[in-house]
């Protein structure tokens with residue numbers, strides 16, 4: 393199964409994984425053969441990419457970090473929390489909403505603690521218009537995985553998760569034309585955008601069901617170790633660890649998502665960018681804890697090895713996130729290999745490594761034509 397951007401999807405391709413809308417309703421099930429009309433409809437709904445089953449690695453599963461029902465219910469509750477703020481509805485609605493959010497956070501924490509070996513392959517595929525809420529849940533999940541690796545208690549995880557989930561709530565106070573502007577922001581617009589950190593802090597501080605610590609995450613998630621962040625240009629220890637964790641996973645998830653103004657950055661590129669930030673923008677320990685559970689080469693990625701062989705990524709183990717288990721698909725001279733031989737690249741005697749990732753569709757089509 394592979395992730396394919398919608399512009400590359402062609403009639404006749406088979407859906408590899410159910411395609412859901414932002415409410416969690418299934419639009420097309422796995423196994424459905426796509427028609428021109430289906431593809432057009434997906435495009436018009438703003439679905440940026442889907443999983444397809446094109447015969448290569450069709451038995452490889454891309455596991456979910458949290459089940460869809462938890463993901464969609466938390467997304468729905470965050471969405472209504474945001475809209476209640478916008479219409480300034482009565483306090484009771486917010487209290488009920490916040491209790492639901494708290495329950496959702498506990499569900500996510502329990503789910504993650506039950507599966508300590510989980511590795512994030514890809515954050516989910518979101519429709520562009522639902523970016524905010526999908527992103528909030530992803531940041532929450534990625535922050536929690538980092539917190540679990542750092543050995544945080546359940547109570548600490550809860551404060552981290554609440555702040556991570558609502559880190560951008562202050563954006564409800566920033567004009568839409570600035571939030572959705574495709575081009576570069578003017579200096580004035582950028583200053584208005586930067587205010588979302590303080591706005592978020594104030595909104596959360598006023599809410600009795602949110603701790604000061606969680607509110608602080610909203611205020612400090614754009615601060616950076618070197619003092620080049622905002623709003624207060626804090627440095628090093630002045631930035632709370634939870635805000636640093638949220639800041640770094642926020643960048644990773646934003647990079648790997650499709651946005652209105654640019655397509656997603658490949659996971660391994662985002663992985664390397666985050667690794668380069670260690671010690672500069674974020675504490676190295678926190679970066680390492682985060683990368684421990686994030687696959688640089690998600691399952692289903694096609695790669696070229698140092699031997700010239702072409703392989704598919706089958707699985708990634710925690711702590712070895714740049715050295716997955718791969719299945720050799722083609723020899724160095726392009727002959728198909730059908731014995732499904734799998735190699736863990738972190739195995740002691742293994743001299744193989746990934747030299748490049750195959751992202752070019754035409755290269756891929758050449759490979760596939762050799763199969764038929």
Ligand SMILES: [Fe+2]
Pocket residue numbers: 559560588613614
């Ligand atoms: Fe932000």
